[in-house]
Amino acid sequence: MTECERIIKEGIIPETFLLPETRCDFFVDEQRKKIWAVEIDLFLEFARVCKKHDLIFWGDGGTLLGAVRHDGFIPWDDDIDIIMPRKDYNRLMEIGSLEFSHPYFLQNPHTDHHYGYSFAKLRNSNTTCIPRVFVGAGFNHGIHIDIFPLDNIVLDSFEEEKKCIKNHIMKCSSYMKRNNVDLLDERQLENYEKYITESPCEEYDEIQRICSAYENVYSEYVANCTVTSLKSENQIWRKEWFNKTIYHKFENIMIPMPVSIKERLMAQYGDYMVLPPMEKRGFWHPNVIWDPDRPYEDYIKDV
Numbered sequence: 001m002t003e004c005e006r007i008i009k010e011g012i013i014p015e016t017f018l019l020p021e022t023r024c025d026f027f028v029d030e031q032r033k034k035i036w037a038v039e040i041d042l043f044l045e046f047a048r049v050c051k052k053h054d055l056i057f058w059g060d061g062g063t064l065l066g067a068v069r070h071d072g073f074i075p076w077d078d079d080i081d082i083i084m085p086r087k088d089y090n091r092l093m094e095i096g097s098l099e100f101s102h103p104y105f106l107q108n109p110h111t112d113h114h115y116g117y118s119f120a121k122l123r124n125s126n127t128t129c130i131p132r133v134f135v136g137a138g139f140n141h142g143i144h145i146d147i148f149p150l151d152n153i154v155l156d157s158f159e160e161e162k163k164c165i166k167n168h169i170m171k172c173s174s175y176m177k178r179n180n181v182d183l184l185d186e187r188q189l190e191n192y193e194k195y196i197t198e199s200p201c202e203e204y205d206e207i208q209r210i211c212s213a214y215e216n217v218y219s220e221y222v223a224n225c226t227v228t229s230l231k232s233e234n235q236i237w238r239k240e241w242f243n244k245t246i247y248h249k250f251e252n253i254m255i256p257m258p259v260s261i262k263e264r265l266m267a268q269y270g271d272y273m274v275l276p277p278m279e280k281r282g283f284w285h286p287n288v289i290w291d292p293d294r295p296y297e298d299y300i301k302d303v
Helices: 003-009 030-052 061-070 086-099 155-176 186-194 200-211 261-269 296-302
Strands: 021-023 026-028 081-085 104-107 120-124 128-131 143-152 221-223 236-238 245-250 253-258 288-291
Touching: 003 030, 030 086, 030 120, 030 143, 030 253, 061 081, 061 245, 061 253, 061 261, 081 086, 086 104, 086 120, 086 143, 128 143, 128 296, 143 200, 155 186, 155 200, 236 261, 253 261, 288 296
Parallel strands: 081 143
Antiparallel strands: 021 026, 104 120, 120 143, 128 288, 143 221, 221 236, 245 253
């Protein structure tokens, strides 16, 4: 039985959910629907554990945007993003190995020593989502949802801390590419040789230390510090926006979101209700091997 067959059998989604359709003039095929189904199931398992332990979380990024603008996934998106207050994120990392069982796997460098991202993921181990540049990295490559910590920041020092965090992220990225050097382009190879580490666990821990340095300091601002690809003005948010939680429809489920959702989305996306041009609609994450019906280990064996 595939994961989508199980998900339908358990009543998590209706069978009709997998039917191809056109949304916002974009064709959503069956494979993308299956990927969404796996991620909805992952979200519900994540939410179950958080409810059991009174952990706070909200949808984040494109998941928030999709909920408000589309009542579900952005048609050309392919993942779910979650953000949690730092103390709740740390607590989840402590209990994850006890609470999640196969096929669910809470992944960080301490639970998967070949993994080098700066944030955690919840994976479905019976599925496949392999970035080609990391095909030889050796970590769990199941379809996933991303889990980020939300940290207090001090505006005066944010830029310098962000540069330091990015340096550690680049080292982790090089570590995950170590078995795929022959697949790197010139720029990637240059970065690989510039940034190197033998311990993604140490790099991850240092990233978390820097990100959470102001956890016990009063601040009016918060940010997802584990991601450095956003412009600072788009990733700094007022803490008061997260004072309460509301719920919004997302496909066939409800997701929590910060009460000041409009302000939050404006800060990151500007006029968030405007759709991108057609040529920019496609897989959110290109150059990835996707298969919701087959375990990633089958692909790794083939490689």
